[in-house]
Amino acid sequence: MDAVSVYVHIPFCRSKCGFCDCLSVPITDNETASRFTDKLINEIELWAALPKIERMPVSVVYLGGGTPNSLPDNCFERIVLELKKAFNIGADTQISVECTAGFLNYDGLSFLKSLGVSRISIGVQTLEEPLRFKLGRKLNTDAVPDRIQKSKDAGFVTCADIIYGLPDQTIDGYIQTVEQLIAAGIDGLSTYRFNLL
DSSP states (O other): OOOEEEEEEEOEESSOOTTOOSSOEEOOOHHHHHHHHHHHHHHHHHHHTSTTGGGSEEEEEEEEESOGGGSOHHHHHHHHHHHHHHSEEEEEEEEEEEEOGGGOSHHHHHHHHHTTOOEEEEEEEOOOTTHHHHTTOOSOTTHHHHHHHHHHHTTOEEEEEEEESOTTOOHHHHHHHHHHHHHTTOSEEEEEEOOOO
16 A cells, blocks of 8 residues: 655744745644644544545654644644554654754753654754844854754754745855755755745
8 A cells, every 4th residue: 555644734833934935823822722733633533534544554744834843742742642543653654843943952852752753854044144033043053053963863864944045145155054054964955945925
């Protein structure tokens, strides 16, 4: 039986970044997070009830957003555990989460590891200052390679997203961002073009 991939969109962030055109809003209270989690779990159950779906092997679970782990830990954990219960997720299934470098501290990494997350995609966007702070990135440039190393040391496949074509971005700054991420040992790099809407 062919394997399938599962994408779960969690439309919450700590704050809405000006460059982002994804469907996402700042998370403001635990009640909203709990209601969303209840509705999402109900939808997961409905998908899993479709004929054959629950038996199909899952190669990848991708939790995107937004910043999925901006949800309270108990909500995020409920979602991951429900996915594991509802679908044919095995030891070889890659579970991937989008996050910011600010989440990659010891507690955050330990929590993700305990849930079986194996891949992290970090929204770096740029390491060029002061452009980084104009984009709403809270962690300073020097701290990002350290967080990448912590993620890799914890056993995660660690990837980064960066943007090109930003206002005030320089070619040299973009190239330097790529070089710094490669030097930090990043496992994968996705580049996105900045679009004015």
